[in-house]
Amino acid sequence: MNAAGSQRLQAALWWLGVAIAVIVAAERVRRLEWAAVAPSLPFLLTALGRSWVLAIVSIACGVIAAFPLALTRLYGPRGLRQLATGAIEAVRATPELMVIFWVYFTWPYLAGNQVTAWNAALGSLSVIAAAYLAEVIRAGISSVPAGQVEASIASGMSGLLTFRYIVLPQALRNMLPALLAQLVALFKTTSLVYAIGVMDFFRAVAVTKNAVFAPYALYLILGAGYFVSCFAIGRIVRWFDPRYQLLE
Amino acid sequence: MAGGIIEFRNVHKWFGTLHVLDDVSLAVQAGQVVVVCGPSGSGKSTLLRCINRLERIDRGEIVVDGAPLDDQVRKITRLRAEIGMVFQRFNLYPHLSVLDNVMLAPLKVRGLARDKARAIAEDLLAKVGIPEKASAYPAQLSGGQQQRVAIARALAMGPKIMLFDEPTSALDPEMIQEVLEVMVGLAEGGMTMVVVTHEMGFARRVADRVVFMDAGRVVEEATPEDFFTRARDPRTRSFLGKILSHVPGLPDAST
Numbered sequence: 488m489n490a491a492g493s494q495r496l497q498a499a500l501w502w503l504g505v506a507i508a509v510i511v512a513a514e515r516v517r518r519l520e521w522a523a524v525a526p527s528l529p530f531l532l533t534a535l536g537r538s539w540v541l542a543i544v545s546i547a548c549g550v551i552a553a554f555p556l557a558l559t560r561l562y563g564p565r566g567l568r569q570l571a572t573g574a575i576e577a578v579r580a581t582p583e584l585m586v587i588f589w590v591y592f593t594w595p596y597l598a599g600n601q602v603t604a605w606n607a608a609l610g611s612l613s614v615i616a617a618a619y620l621a622e623v624i625r626a627g628i629s630s631v632p633a634g635q636v637e638a639s640i641a642s643g644m645s646g647l648l649t650f651r652y653i654v655l656p657q658a659l660r661n662m663l664p665a666l667l668a669q670l671v672a673l674f675k676t677t678s679l680v681y682a683i684g685v686m687d688f689f690r691a692v693a694v695t696k697n698a699v700f701a702p703y704a705l706y707l708i709l710g711a712g713y714f715v716s717c718f719a720i721g722r723i724v725r726w727f728d729p730r731y732q733l734l735e
Numbered sequence: 736m737a738g739g740i741i742e743f744r745n746v747h748k749w750f751g752t753l754h755v756l757d758d759v760s761l762a763v764q765a766g767q768v769v770v771v772c773g774p775s776g777s778g779k780s781t782l783l784r785c786i787n788r789l790e791r792i793d794r795g796e797i798v799v800d801g802a803p804l805d806d807q808v809r810k811i812t813r814l815r816a817e818i819g820m821v822f823q824r825f826n827l828y829p830h831l832s833v834l835d836n837v838m839l840a841p842l843k844v845r846g847l848a849r850d851k852a853r854a855i856a857e858d859l860l861a862k863v864g865i866p867e868k869a870s871a872y873p874a875q876l877s878g879g880q881q882q883r884v885a886i887a888r889a890l891a892m893g894p895k896i897m898l899f900d901e902p903t904s905a906l907d908p909e910m911i912q913e914v915l916e917v918m919v920g921l922a923e924g925g926m927t928m929v930v931v932t933h934e935m936g937f938a939r940r941v942a943d944r945v946v947f948m949d950a951g952r953v954v955e956e957a958t959p960e961d962f963f964t965r966a967r968d969p970r971t972r973s974f975l976g977k978i979l980s981h982v983p984g985l986p987d988a989s990t
Contacts, residue, residue: 638826638885641787642840642892643816646808652839656830 520701524708527695534691535712541677541687542716544609546670549616556621561628571621578618584679587611591683608680608687616673623669627662628654660728667724671717678713688712740765740896740927741786746795748781748951755781756792757951765895768928770938770959773948774974779931782948783898786929787818800895816844819889823901825881827873827888833860834869837888845892852891859887863917879910886917897921899930933978939963947971 559571578586591607602610631654639649681690692709696702739762748756755778763769771779784790785797788804788811797804799814828836837856841847847855860866863883865876873881882902889897899918903911915937922928922941932938938945938959945962947955947970955962955971963979966972 632826634822634824634826635828637789638820638822638828639840640812641789641815641818641820642889643812643844644840645812648843652843653828657828660830 519704523699523701535688538688542674545612548613552617553620557624604684608685623665627658630661631657742798744796767943768922770942771931771946777948778951819894819897821899825885863887878906879913882914896927
């Protein structure tokens with residue numbers, strides 16, 4: 488048998504194996520306890536929506552805080568610069584769950600007023616988002632070559648004009664891959680708020696599992712819910728990707 | 736010598752312990768073309784970058800267009816609008832089309848109307864010989880075309896002075912000529928130019944004066960005629976011997 492023929496046979500065997508695996512898996516999935524889970528589906532979908540709200544609000548607040556943090560760390564006067572660096576690194580160097588606990592349990596102790604679990608979840612996730620996104624933004628800004636800034640200021644553009652028209656557009660373009668990775672990570676981080684009792688998607692699945700015995704179907708739903716969400720985030724970010732090339 | 740559009744008066748600059756500009760005095764008259772050459776690390780690029788204050792000086796004084804350079808950000812920004820600069824690595828804005836590269840500063844700094852800025856930009860792109868590339872992006876152009884766009888971009892501000900920092904050093908040999916032609920055209924049009932380059936053919940053709948620097952000092956300053964045939968300083972003669980030996984059609988400096 489010649490080389491091309493043997494290669495074709497190998498490919499055929501491979502696809503046959505894949506097909507058998509898919510059929511077996513589909514059959515096993517079909518036989519899971521779907522009837523038991525079905526009544527809980529509206530509850531689970533509502534919880535998934537809640538996870539999305541947590542992610543969107545905390546990312547929005549995070550971005551709003553991340554820009555001044557990143558700019559201060561890059562261009563700020565000495566004292567402020569170190570403060571911003573300290574805040575960013577403190578959040579990044581500690582477990583996300585600890586930040587959530589801090590906001591939920593320590594804040595009432597320090598401030599003297601109670602926070603609801605929902606507000607604590609939004610607050611802590613926003614803090615986490617701000618710290619990580621500040622670093623993504625800083626890296627994006629630093630990635631713009633010094634020659635770009637020189638060319639701009641040499642033409643009489645002020646520092647502000649240079650940032651607005653030369654640095655920022657290129658920085659946003661350069662930070663997209665890191666931004667995508669970070670947004671996906673932040674979406675998954677929302678699952679940690681189950682620890683303070685917020686009924687997000689993760690907790691809803693856990694609660695349902697305790698009520699009806701259908702663990703495998705529920706774990707499958709859990710995985711699919713996060714996978715579809717993160718995939719959607721990827722699509723949304725890529726939609727912003729400009730078409731021009733950034734080569735020189 | 737006094738009263739030039741650019742004047743260096745006993746300028747010193749250090750990078751750490753390195754004395755990059757060592758007591759440099761120099762005057763460039765309006766309409767003159769001055770070529771600055773010298774070995775790598777001689778301070779020629781630093782000298783050029785001091786003129787529009789991309790580098791600060793440690794001692795001495797630089798007067799540009801009648802006003803001493805100082806630390807006032809607004810004044811420096813206003814002065815830079817009158818000085819065009821062309822870089823070795825082009826530094827075109829990769830996220831903007833060729834036309835937008837040329838139009839940006841006139842729009843944002845001069846506050847020109849869009850159609851006026853566009854007319855100026857299209858005119859300049861025609862002048863540097865690439866009107867058909869107006870809507871292209873920098874990445875789609877050859878090095879020579881990019882550098883000609885960079886020249887058009889600098890000219891769009893209507894500068895009184897043009898600075899060139901080794902404008903052909905990053906170009907493939909076959910593209911050097913197209914950039915030099917544009918520069919010769921500018922020089923013949925009466926533009927005040929300071930050009931850091933090793934293109935001695937260009938210096939012979941259009942320079943009013945050639946300045947040779949070594950170790951942060953101006954070693955020799957002469958007309959091209961004298962510079963190439965009667966260089967006084969042995970360092971100049973040695974330098975010329977090295978760079979002219981592979982440029983056919985130019986007199987050997989050692990003769």
